[in-house]
Amino acid sequence: MTAAYVTATIVAVVANGYAATMDAVRPAWLLDNMARLDIPRSRLPLLGGLKAAGAAGLLVGLALPAVGVAAGAGLVLFFLGAVATVLRSGWYGHLPYPAAFLAIATAAFALRLASL
Numbered sequence: 001m002t003a004a005y006v007t008a009t010i011v012a013v014v015a016n017g018y019a020a021t022m023d024a025v026r027p028a029w030l031l032d033n034m035a036r037l038d039i040p041r042s043r044l045p046l047l048g049g050l051k052a053a054g055a056a057g058l059l060v061g062l063a064l065p066a067v068g069v070a071a072g073a074g075l076v077l078f079f080l081g082a083v084a085t086v087l088r089s090g091w092y093g094h095l096p097y098p099a100a101f102l103a104i105a106t107a108a109f110a111l112r113l114a115s116l
Contacts, residue, residue, distance in 0.1 A: 001062070005111035009058050009068070012108040015101060016055035016075065023048025037089045050078055058108055065116055072109030079105050 022030055023044050034041060054075040061068015082098035 001115050002111065005108075005115045006062065008104070008107040008111050009062060012072075012075065012104045013055045013058050015104050016051045016058075019101065020048045020052035020055065023051065033094070036091060037085055037094075039085065050074070054078065054105070061112060065112065068112045069109070069116075072105060072112050075105035076102065076109050 026041075026044060031041065034044070039047075054071050057067050057071025057074070061071055079098055079102035083095065083102055086092070086095050086098055
C-alpha cells in the first residue's frame with residue numbers, strides 16, 4: 001500500500017463524505033444547482049446515499065482491496081454521470097465541480113488497482 005494510494009483514498013473519502021452531508025442538509029445553493037441541472041429534489045437521498053456508500057467503501061477498501069476496487073469503480077461511474085449531466089444541461093461553468101470529484105475518484109481507483 002503506497003502513501004499516494006492512502007492519501008488519494010483519504011481525500012476521496014473526505015470529499016464524498018462532505019458531498020453526501022450536503023445532500024442530507026440540502027443547502028439553498030445545492031437545491032439551486034439541482035434545479036438548474038434539471039435534477040429532481042427527490043433524487044437527493046439516492047445521490048447522497050451513493051456518495052456515502054462510495055466513501056465508506058473506499059475506507060473499507062484500505063483493508064479489503066476488492067471493496068476498494070468496487071467502491072472506486074462505482075464513484076468513477078457516478079461522477080462520469082455527473083459530468084454528463086452538466087454537459088447535457090449546457091452549464092459549462094459548473095463543469096469543474098463534478099470533474100474535480102471525478103479526478104479524485106479516478107486517482108483513488110487507479111492507485112487502488114496499482115497497489116494490488
